[in-house]
Amino acid sequence: MNRDPLAPFEPTPREPFDLARSGHLFRxxxxxxxxxxxxxxxxxxxxxxxxxxxGRGPGERVDEFEDLPIVKDDGGASLRAYRIWRMLAxxxxxxxxxxxxxxxxxxxxxxxxxxxxxMSRQLRLxxxxxxxxxxxxLLALCQxxxxxxxxxxxxxxxxxxxxxxxxxxxxxxxxxRGQGYTEHDIQEAARALTGWTVKxxxxxxxxxxxxxxxxxxxxxxxxxxxxxxxxxTAERPESARFVARKLLAFFVHPEPADDEIExxxxxxxxxxxxLGATLRVLLTSRLFFSExxxxxxxxxxxxxxxGTVRNLGATASPMDLGSEALGMGLGIGEPPSVEGWAQERAxxxxxxxxxxxxxxxxxxxxxxxxxxxxxxxLDGGTPTERAEHAVALLLDSRIGEPSRxxxxxxxxxxxxxxxxxxxxxxxxxxxxxxx
Amino acid sequence: xxxxxxxxxxxxxxxxxxxxxxxxRWLPDGDDRALVVVELEGGNDGLNTLIPLEDERWAKARPSxxxxxRGARRLPGSDFALxxxxxxxxxxxxxxxxxxxxxxxxxxxxxxHFKSRDIWHTADPDLERASTSSTGWLGRAADQLARQGxxxxxLAVGSLRVPLALRGHEVVVPALASLEDYVLHVSATSERPLxxxxxxxxxxxxxxxxxxxFVDSVAQSALSSEQQLRDALARYRPHAEFDGDAFGxxxxxxxxxxxxxxxxxxxxxxxxxxxxxxxQAPTHAALLAQLDRGLGALLxxxxxxxxxxxxAILVHSEFGRRVAENGSHGTDHxxxxxxxxxxxxxxxxxxxxxxxxxxxxxxxxxxxxxxRSVYADLLGFxxxxxxxxxxxxxxxxxxxxxxxxx
Numbered sequence: 001m002n003r004d005p006l007a008p009f010e011p012t013p014r015e016p017f018d019l020a021r022s023g024h025l026f027r028x029x030x031x032x033x034x035x036x037x038x039x040x041x042x043x044x045x046x047x048x049x050x051x052x053x054x055g056r057g058p059g060e061r062v063d064e065f066e067d068l069p070i071v072k073d074d075g076g077a078s079l080r081a082y083r084i085w086r087m088l089a090x091x092x093x094x095x096x097x098x099x100x101x102x103x104x105x106x107x108x109x110x111x112x113x114x115x116x117x118x119m120s121r122q123l124r125l126x127x128x129x130x131x132x133x134x135x136x137x138l139l140a141l142c143q144x145x146x147x148x149x150x151x152x153x154x155x156x157x158x159x160x161x162x163x164x165x166x167x168x169x170x171x172x173x174x175x176x177r178g179q180g181y182t183e184h185d186i187q188e189a190a191r192a193l194t195g196w197t198v199k200x201x202x203x204x205x206x207x208x209x210x211x212x213x214x215x216x217x218x219x220x221x222x223x224x225x226x227x228x229x230x231x232x233t234a235e236r237p238e239s240a241r242f243v244a245r246k247l248l249a250f251f252v253h254p255e256p257a258d259d260e261i262e263x264x265x266x267x268x269x270x271x272x273x274x275l276g277a278t279l280r281v282l283l284t285s286r287l288f289f290s291e292x293x294x295x296x297x298x299x300x301x302x303x304x305x306x307g308t309v310r311n312l313g314a315t316a317s318p319m320d321l322g323s324e325a326l327g328m329g330l331g332i333g334e335p336p337s338v339e340g341w342a343q344e345r346a347x348x349x350x351x352x353x354x355x356x357x358x359x360x361x362x363x364x365x366x367x368x369x370x371x372x373x374x375x376x377x378l379d380g381g382t383p384t385e386r387a388e389h390a391v392a393l394l395l396d397s398r399i400g401e402p403s404r405x406x407x408x409x410x411x412x413x414x415x416x417x418x419x420x421x422x423x424x425x426x427x428x429x430x431x432x433x434x435x
Numbered sequence: 436x437x438x439x440x441x442x443x444x445x446x447x448x449x450x451x452x453x454x455x456x457x458x459x460r461w462l463p464d465g466d467d468r469a470l471v472v473v474e475l476e477g478g479n480d481g482l483n484t485l486i487p488l489e490d491e492r493w494a495k496a497r498p499s500x501x502x503x504x505r506g507a508r509r510l511p512g513s514d515f516a517l518x519x520x521x522x523x524x525x526x527x528x529x530x531x532x533x534x535x536x537x538x539x540x541x542x543x544x545x546x547x548h549f550k551s552r553d554i555w556h557t558a559d560p561d562l563e564r565a566s567t568s569s570t571g572w573l574g575r576a577a578d579q580l581a582r583q584g585x586x587x588x589x590l591a592v593g594s595l596r597v598p599l600a601l602r603g604h605e606v607v608v609p610a611l612a613s614l615e616d617y618v619l620h621v622s623a624t625s626e627r628p629l630x631x632x633x634x635x636x637x638x639x640x641x642x643x644x645x646x647x648x649f650v651d652s653v654a655q656s657a658l659s660s661e662q663q664l665r666d667a668l669a670r671y672r673p674h675a676e677f678d679g680d681a682f683g684x685x686x687x688x689x690x691x692x693x694x695x696x697x698x699x700x701x702x703x704x705x706x707x708x709x710x711x712x713x714x715q716a717p718t719h720a721a722l723l724a725q726l727d728r729g730l731g732a733l734l735x736x737x738x739x740x741x742x743x744x745x746x747a748i749l750v751h752s753e754f755g756r757r758v759a760e761n762g763s764h765g766t767d768h769x770x771x772x773x774x775x776x777x778x779x780x781x782x783x784x785x786x787x788x789x790x791x792x793x794x795x796x797x798x799x800x801x802x803x804x805x806x807r808s809v810y811a812d813l814l815g816f817x818x819x820x821x822x823x824x825x826x827x828x829x830x831x832x833x834x835x836x837x838x839x840x841x
Contacts, residue, residue: 152712152763160762164712171547183546183797295646327616336707337476339549345649349597350609350657351617357633357654358620400647406632415625424625428633430650 005287006263009046017046021289023311023396027435028251028293029053029283030093031100031306034313035393050283053093054131054276065090067124076110079120080322080332086127087306088315094279098130099123100302101250104343106141106173107335108150115146118201119333122146131276134243134268135234138174142226143196143203151338154197156190158211166190168338169233176245179238181218188215192229234273240265247275251282252293254344260287295434298344301328303435304356308363308427311394312374320368328355348433360427364420375419383416390426403429468817469693469700471748472573472600473730477710478548480719481755481772482800484521485535489514492792496759500716500766513785520723523731524775531783532734532743533775534837536809538790540771540802544754548710548768552753556600558807558825572810573701574603575824576817580700581606587660589701590692593685601703607656608701611688614668617661634658667697674739675732678725682706686729687736694740700817709752713763726750734777744779747816747838749809751775757798770799774809776837780816786835805832812837 011017022041026033030053033041041049065086083099090096103123110119122144129137141147142165148154156162166189170181195210196203215224220232233239244264248256264282271277282288299307305321305328322332329352335341348356366373377393378386387407391397399407407425415421426432483503487493494501506519510528515535517525527533541560545551554560558572573589580588581603589608591597601608611617621629633654668691677687685704692699706726711718730748737743755772771790788803795801807825814821816838821831 152765155713155763155765157762162712162761162763162765163767167547177547177550298646298650337548346597348650348653349591350607350653350660351612352610353650353653353657354617354619354661357657358618361621402635402647406635410628410632413628415628418625421622421625421629424621425629425632428629428654430647430654433650434646 004263005260006267006281006285008284009286009289011045015289017042017289019392020294020396020398021046022049024289024294025049025053025283026093026311027303027307028288029097031087031096031303032308032310033093034310036313046284046289050094050280054095054280055091055093065127067120074116076116076119076331076333077319077322079110079116079123080326081318082120083123083332084302084306084318084322084325087302088310088318088321094283095127095131098275098279099126101246102126102130102137103332104335104340105246106147107338107340108146109335109337110333113146113149115201118146118149123333131279132274134239134273134275135230137275138169138234139227139230141173142169142193142230145198145201145203148196148198148203153193156194156196157206157209158191158194161187161190161194161211163187163190165193166229169229172338172340174233174242175236175238176242179242180236184216185218188217189229189233191215192217192224193226196226237265240269240273243273243275244268244278247279247282251279252288253296295431297435298347299433299435300341300343300347301325301330301352301356302332304328304433305359307435308360308394308432309368309370312370312377313393314370314372314374314377316363316371317369324355324359324368328352328359353433356433357428360432361420361424364423364427366420374423378419378422383411383422386419386422387411387416387426390423394423394426395429395431399429399431403431466818467693467696467698467700467742467745469702469742469746470573470813470817471689471693471702471704471733471746473726473748473750474598474600474703474705475709475722475726475750475752476548476552476705476707477752478551478754478756478768479709479752479772480711480715480766481752481769482758483715483719484518484723485537485773486516486518487514487789487792488516490792493758496792497766498760499764500760502716503720510785515785518720518723520720521727523727523734524777527731527734527777528783532779532781533777534781534783535773535775535785536804536835536837537773537785537787538771538800538803539751539774539787539806539809540754540800540804541806542796542802544770544796544799544802546754546768546770546799548753553599555751555753555806556598558810569599569602570604571598571600571602572824573600573703574606574608575826576814576819577601577608577701578603578605579819579823585698585700587664587697587699589703590699591703592689592692593681593704598703598705601701607652609656609660611664611692613684613688614665617664619658619661630658664692664697667695668692671695673736675735677732677736678728680725682725682729683732686733690733690736690740693737693746694742711756711765712761712767713765715760715765730777738779747776747778747781747813749774749776749813751806751809755800758792758795758800759798770796771802771804772800774806776809776813780838782837782839786837804835807832808835809837 022038087096113119151165152162153165167186171177191211195206244261267281268278302325305324309316364374378389410425486507507516508525509516556571577589589601591610594610597608597610671691677683689702737746751774756766756769761767790800790803811821811832812835
């Protein structure tokens with residue numbers, strides 16, 4: 001028997017590619033999708049569906065969107081709206097997902113960067129390079145003006161090194177805390193990055209301020225600069241495992257097992273650190289479609305607001321959804337620290353649960369310029385039939401026994417005749433918080 | 436390090452009245468002793484907060500940052516001064532309501548924000564990695580208080596999320612960003628069925644490892660505390676002026692919760708921005724002033740509501756900063772630093788051994804007091820069993836004596 005967790009998923013009568021697995025694929029790789037799209041996926045199978053979600057036809061641009069048009073300082077509202085708009089409407093679903101992951105991975109905040117344009121350009125970098133080679137992405141980030149300001153590399157100069165970017169490059173971006181590097185490696189890496197600064201809002205190397213002496217970094221020795229540093233770092237076996245763990249934790253399961261990490265790290269190395277190719281294997285694997293992965297994560301606020309609207313087959317105001325997510329604790333463009341957002345269970349507290357519950361209620365009433373209005377989505381029938389439809393729209397037609405019993409009890413009350421209340425009820429079931 | 440001797444810094448710095456003073460009312464109706472933890476995120480520069488005025492090694496290591504000596508507020512009878520921004524805290528020292536402990540940290544130090552913060556939050560210096568299942572010291576204290584019958588023993592105030600410190604085994608501690616948000620909005624006709632559906636307590640559901648059960652436990656905690664909290668807070672009238680910014684509002688909300696008699700005994704508030712790698716002086720001065728206004732208003736409000744003696748406030752950060760300033764007029768991540776404790780019952784003045792700036796750990800201040808010693812004193816003040824909270828492997832850390840023994 002094949003024990004490779006990344007072996008391709010083959011649907012069987014016992015493990016069909018049904019509405020649940022299709023919904024899982026759409027949530028994890030595409031911020032949800034309309035019931036029609038998810039039903040078509042069931043007919044077409046996982047491989048064809050992933051092709052549609054990554055759907056880059058011949059000649060199509062990598063990034064189909066124009067840049068953020070708004071430049072005035074509005075506290076980040078336009079940036080949030082722009083990103084949400086892409087997540088709602090973009091055709092390259094996986095690319096939007098990847099950018100969402102990378103914003104947390106390389107968490108940079110407008111609060112310190114100060115410039116909306118620079119912040120937006122960093123996020124566009126994710127759109128353009130997020131499914132390419134990891135070392136190229138890493139290099140682009142070390143040369144990204146927002147990142148340089150965020151981690152103070154503009155004050156990292158020969159003779160007076162500032163370790164901030166070097167430290168986070170190892171700890172949070174490419175290797176992982178304590179994974180095969182020392183404090184001395186950080187100090188030497190900081191020297192390699194000296195002189196990498198920002199001038200006129202663009203990346204620039206100030207050769208006068210670059211320390212061109214010999215450095216010893218991660219066992220290698222030479223007169224390294226930032227490009228060498230990134231190459232040396234990305235080639236480390238620890239980095240392959242770190243990247244594999246990040247991808248697994250986001251796309252599959254928050255606590256990946258060692259053999260899963262090793263298996264994915266091996267694929268990643270074999271693909272020359274190509275993130276897109278690595279992900280295609282992961283997203284069609286048995287592991288991805290396993291029970292272990294299904295609803296194993298807590299939705300983050302963006303998963304919740306964008307995914308719910310998309311699953312209803314609707315659109316809504318990106319501005320409104322951006323501020324709703326902010327109220328639930330995820331302000332796009334302003335992660336709380338370089339560590340990114342505290343994920344999984346940390347998203348859910350009584351206060352944020354109330355926010356989520358109130359979002360659901362207002363959305364069901366048609367707030368946030370939701371179009372079509374959710375209550376118009378349930379097309380007639382008995383309360384039980386309409387409840388089944390709502391569970392198909394929002395919860396993959398699959399809920400546990402306790403939720404089933406609660407919904408049945410709700411259906412016996414007069415409130416069940418109100419479509420908005422019925423949709424609200426389905427969104428208040430615990431499964432609605434799971435990704 | 437737990438065996439290292441800790442002692443009162445300077446006898447003269449401890450006003451006799453405060454040291455001998457007995458709290459007026461510790462156990463009124465219920466036990467209302469409470470702890471507010473104010474966390475300075477990013478690594479506060481302890482050396483420029485509690486300034487070793489006479490230490491030339493300090494001044495030499497910080498050619499541009501030693502300017503903070505100007506206007507610094509000397510603590511009577513000591514060689515130390517508070518940063519000029521800490522006006523109200525300095526007055527509280529003089530009135531016998533505030534103390535500082537020198538050189539608080541752990542060995543060996545970790546200079547990562549996140550690792551170090553996790554160590555402070557979990558009270559576990561050997562922490563391998565923060566996993567989603569780990570718990571914090573305040574959370575474990577909340578577990579104990581819940582067993583004694585406290586409905587909402589802990590709150591993360593001013594934040595949408597609960598810090599690791601407040602995560603318990605048994606209790607889901609809520610976060611309270613603002614009061615207005617803490618309401619479930621549903622129409623009158625669907626209110627009862629929707630509340631029943633969302634807050635259903637199904638005994639057949641397994642433990643919290645199950646994600647559905649976890650979501651349900653959060654929903655129940657939200658629905659049961661929502662009404663109760665709003666009722667309690669409606670009774671509050673402020674007696675101090677708080678800033679209108681996020682930190683000021685959080686401190687006021689903390690005060691409201693404490694004086695309303697809601698029964699919350701552990702509160703966590705954060706103030707961010709202390710990661711001052713570049714051009715530190717103006718940023719640090721503004722941050723400390725913001726801290727001072729929030730802290731000052733909280734102490735005034737508690738005092739006016741006769742809650743000062745039953746409340747302790749801890750101000751700490753995940754680490755201090757390197758002794759020598761860097762090339763950008765800032766400071767890099769360091770190790771040990773002073774913490775501050777305020778309240779009516781605290782033994783005011785300076786505690787602990789002053790770190791020796793000739794004996795540094797890779798350029799950083801060595802810890803002279805185990806941070807768990809501070810925790811142990813605070814837990815003692817709260818009447819919470821320190822052993823169960825701190826889970827010591829080699830005996831409880833030595834106490835400092837921050838509070839007069841009862």
